[in-house]
Amino acid sequence: xxxxxxxxxxxxxxxxxxxxxxxxxxxxxxxxxxxxxxxxxxxxxxxxxxxxxxxxxxxxxxxxxxxxxxxxxxxxxxxxxxxxxxxxxxxxxxxxxxxxxxxxxxxxxxxxxxxxxxxxxxxxxxxxxxxxxxxxxxxxxxxxxxxxxxxxxxxxxxxxxxxxxxxxxxxxxxxxxxxxx
Amino acid sequence: xxxxxxxxxxxxxxxxxxxxxxxxxxxxxxxxxxxxxxxxxxxxxxxxxxxxxxxxxxxxxxxxxxxxxxxxxxxxxxxxxxxxxxxxxxxxxxxxxxxxxxxxxxxxxxxxxxxxxxxxxxxxxxxxxxxxxxxxxxxxxxxxxxxxxxxxxxxxxxxxxxxxxxxxxxxxxxxxxxxxxxxxxxxxxxxxxxxxxxxxxxxxxxxxxxxxxxxxxxxxxxxxxxxxxxxxxxxxxxxxxxxxxxxxxxxxxxxxxxxxxxxxxxxxxxxxxxxxxxxxxxxxxxxxxxxxxxxxxxxxxxxxxxxxxxxxxxxxxxxxxxxxxxxxxxxxxxxxxxxxxxxxxxxxxxxxxxxxxxxxxxxxxxxxxxxxxxxxxxxxxxxxxxxxxxxxxxxxxxxxxxxxxxxxxxxxxxxxxxxxxxxxxxxxxxxxxxxxxxxxxxxxxxxxxxxxxx
Numbered sequence: 001x002x003x004x005x006x007x008x009x010x011x012x013x014x015x016x017x018x019x020x021x022x023x024x025x026x027x028x029x030x031x032x033x034x035x036x037x038x039x040x041x042x043x044x045x046x047x048x049x050x051x052x053x054x055x056x057x058x059x060x061x062x063x064x065x066x067x068x069x070x071x072x073x074x075x076x077x078x079x080x081x082x083x084x085x086x087x088x089x090x091x092x093x094x095x096x097x098x099x100x101x102x103x104x105x106x107x108x109x110x111x112x113x114x115x116x117x118x119x120x121x122x123x124x125x126x127x128x129x130x131x132x133x134x135x136x137x138x139x140x141x142x143x144x145x146x147x148x149x150x151x152x153x154x155x156x157x158x159x160x161x162x163x164x165x166x167x168x169x170x171x172x173x174x175x176x177x178x179x180x181x
Numbered sequence: 182x183x184x185x186x187x188x189x190x191x192x193x194x195x196x197x198x199x200x201x202x203x204x205x206x207x208x209x210x211x212x213x214x215x216x217x218x219x220x221x222x223x224x225x226x227x228x229x230x231x232x233x234x235x236x237x238x239x240x241x242x243x244x245x246x247x248x249x250x251x252x253x254x255x256x257x258x259x260x261x262x263x264x265x266x267x268x269x270x271x272x273x274x275x276x277x278x279x280x281x282x283x284x285x286x287x288x289x290x291x292x293x294x295x296x297x298x299x300x301x302x303x304x305x306x307x308x309x310x311x312x313x314x315x316x317x318x319x320x321x322x323x324x325x326x327x328x329x330x331x332x333x334x335x336x337x338x339x340x341x342x343x344x345x346x347x348x349x350x351x352x353x354x355x356x357x358x359x360x361x362x363x364x365x366x367x368x369x370x371x372x373x374x375x376x377x378x379x380x381x382x383x384x385x386x387x388x389x390x391x392x393x394x395x396x397x398x399x400x401x402x403x404x405x406x407x408x409x410x411x412x413x414x415x416x417x418x419x420x421x422x423x424x425x426x427x428x429x430x431x432x433x434x435x436x437x438x439x440x441x442x443x444x445x446x447x448x449x450x451x452x453x454x455x456x457x458x459x460x461x462x463x464x465x466x467x468x469x470x471x472x473x474x475x476x477x478x479x480x481x482x483x484x485x486x487x488x489x490x491x492x493x494x495x496x497x498x499x500x501x502x503x504x505x506x507x508x509x510x511x512x513x514x515x516x517x518x519x520x521x522x523x524x525x526x527x528x529x530x531x532x533x534x535x536x537x538x539x540x541x542x543x544x545x546x547x548x549x550x551x552x553x554x555x556x557x558x559x560x561x562x563x564x565x566x567x568x569x570x571x572x573x574x575x576x577x578x579x580x581x582x583x584x585x586x587x588x589x590x591x592x593x594x595x596x597x598x599x600x601x602x603x604x605x606x607x608x609x610x611x612x613x614x615x616x617x618x619x620x621x622x623x624x625x626x627x628x629x630x631x632x633x634x635x
Binding site: 143 | 197199201202204205206213214268292293294296298
């Protein structure tokens with residue numbers, strides 16, 4: 001696959017920084033892009049906190065990342081441990097500009113302890129990878145996929161995230177290849 | 182298959198005065214591959230209906246100007262099939278319930294659980310797809326089971342069609358009376374086709390054509406082994422007509438024994454198959470027909486009075502063709518067209534003389550006989566038109582015929598004068614002498630009756 005525009009992973013505090021580095025290799029493999037973590041450039045997400053909901057407005061975070069990395073010629077993946085929302089929905093796992101520059105993803109609802117279960121770090125890393133690929137997929141122009149094993153399959157709960165793989169199906173790979181060509 | 186490759190893209194219209202709601206929902210649904218439209222108020226939503234059809238409409242209840250409830254009514258007037266999901270703020274459930282009563286598919290309260298919204302929209306789409314498919318199938322079925330049009334311009338036939346369409350809206354038992362060949366079954370099918378039962382079968386039983394010994398099994402069905410030759414269980418016509426209509430033709434011919442059984446079934450809508458004990462219920466509407474004088478049959482004791490009153494709830498009388506000759510030209514043209522298509526022949530016309538012959542004929546076999554004559558003529562006819570020689574009778578026969586039952590002196594006079602004129606080769610003097618009238622009177626009568634020299 002031809003090398004495409006690079007992907008920069010940016011922490012949005014509050015963030016679980018330990019989740020960032022494990023994303024580099026698989027994201028690079030999936031998108032055929034150079035992937036790096038923006039060290040010392042994390043964004044303070046407190047401005048996007050909606051106090052009454054105790055959630056962060058994901059659209060505001062996207063806007064802030066766009067401004068902060070205006071000159072960066074690639075895709076930005078903002079990662080946070082804060083709970084994300086868009087006004088009409090109770091929560092979102094992440095949000096992306098469809099065929100755009102920025103995607104954000106949250107680990108908040110991917111943790112088993114959120115659901116009263118024992119923490120499972122390896123499962124959290126896998127779920128976080130899947131949602132990161134998913135939101136970046138939207139930034140690369142991919143839509144939701146009917147193949148329930150494809151990472152672009154729409155997931156509104158962790159059960160669905162656990163069913164799907166971290167991989168793109170053949171059709172989504174083809175579409176990605178044509179979109180980055 | 183990826184949504185990206187969806188052949189038919191489902192569409193969603195979002196109507197909400199809050200920009201953030203419109204934007205976030207638009208983005209959310211676009212990621213799912215939907216075609217998305219967004220409107221900030223009722224006027225914009227109504228304008229966007231021109232870019233429809235929209236499969237699902239997400240409609241905010243509280244908006245400045247026209248609210249969601251009022252807009253729902255307006256949208257329904259434009260597109261009845263769209264699934265409307267009301268979006269309401271917490272605590273405005275009363276309005277949402279009102280919307281449901283007025284036909285909304287469902288409602289959600291802001292903020293919406295994404296999982297719930299996703300399933301709700303998918304259910305709305307699935308329901309709409311099934312509803313649309315159901316409508317299409319009904320249309321197709323309606324076309325396939327469509328009955329032939331009743332052709333007729335006379336006042337009598339206009340009244341028959343009006344009565345048929347009126348009574349079709351009810352479940353009333355209908356008795357259709359008229360001579361053989363007048364189109365009683367066609368009227369029965371018209372009633373069925375215009376009734377709420379039209380999506381279920383119309384089952385026709387020609388009571389006169391089925392031997393008495395078989396009629397019971399034909400109507401009620403039989404169990405395996407009920408009689409010699411009953412190798413399988415068989416449904417009867419009443420069972421087959423469940424949900425639809427049973428048309429009992431030539432009802433006047435059934436035996437006294439069958440009359441008793443039929444009366445019981447009509448009263449209870451329940452029966453048992455021949456040789457069986459299981460009571461079967463069937464929901465059918467009864468239309469029957471006869472060309473027999475049932476009142477006379479009651480007088481003779483051959484037809485039960487109680488069955489007569491059970492059947493004779495609403496009567497439609499179809500007049501014989503000879504009493505509505507104005508219907509003959511349109512019927513002729515209809516049959517010419519029909520057989521030209523069936524025989525793959527070029528459309529031919531019918532010349533004036535041949536039409537005149539057809540109009541004058543007495544048609545004891547009514548429309549059925551007329552149709553047969555036209556079918557025969559279409560076999561023989563050469564373009565451009567059907568000629569008198571293509572018809573199986575000649576002018577003199579037609580002209581000289583007197584309708585059966587036509588006891589008017591004036592009709593006899595016309596026929597008699599025509600015969601005398603023909604006998605004397607249209608010599609007026611000799612004919613007048615033979616008739617015992619003067620020549621002026623004869624000329625006057627020739628003109629009055631429209632008699633023409635062949």
